Amino acid sequence: MMMQTLETPNQKNSLFNAMNRFIGAVNNMDQTVMVPSLLRDVPLDEDREMSSLKSDMDEGDMYSYYQLLKSIRQDIEWGVRRAAAEERLKESMKITRMNSSVSSSSASSSSSSEDEEDEEEDLEKQFQFHLTGLHGVLSKLTQQANSLTKRYKQEVGIGGWGQ
Template identity: 80%
Template sequence: MMTMQLELEPTPTQKNSLFNAMNRFIGAVNNMDQTVMVPSLLRDVPLEEDREMMGSLKSDDDEEGDMYSYYQLLKSIRRDIEWGVRCAAADERLKEGMKITRMNSSMSTSSSASFSSEEDEEEEDEDLKAQFQYHLTGLQGVLSKLTVQANSLTKRYKKEIGIGGWGQ
């Protein structure tokens, strides 16, 4: 039995969701990856007109920045989004965060007899919500910029190899 999935037009709120921002970025990097058939052609290609847009995106091992380093960095960010960040530093931050959470939890449990602890919990919940919204907004902004950069790199590659008129 075949089921039909309804595709509804996304609302303006859904268009601005983190999920859609991630999908747009991943789609742009996938398009870039499919377009760039010979990534090594991007080596030593100066940023020129793209310098202003891509100047904020630098890898640790490349001080000047060329199109190849941006290509590799965008693919790395896509991989981190799809598979998660797995490195020693991230594991260490996760352990520290869990330790702090446990300490806060035990502290709030021991002081739960007082009336002020309920107020503290409410303030903490509001603070967590504000922090989440702040970081979510920032992440969506970064993803939008990265999407523009991936699209720009794709166009620049096409220009470099002489197929600038395709799929603008």
């Protein structure tokens, strides 16, 4: 049984609670899917909520997505794998360089205190942007883990159990 905490309206949108909801949904999925191989060759596109994923994945079956959801849960719980983290860091550095070159080309000479204020404001904006994005992604992934669990139950004929 999944442990749920009571959330106040302000806490509902916290990153911590979004991560917990996702981890709970993946744990439920993992406990429900007793034979993951049954998900092989089951297309994602039969489920409206999961059909958008098909274009993002090399293999368009539910088994691949089941493995992906578990991998994301592991990254959240144990940290991002080194190779993936290095790739994300390179991508982030490219974006940062592009942003800084745009801002430096548009800015004329300014004092160092203004630069520090701009940098702090920029970091705050970046944080808010990424926090909002991460929360949105976690919400979608949670829905999709729940959807995969529901689909698995339908595939194996246990749709009436544990709802």
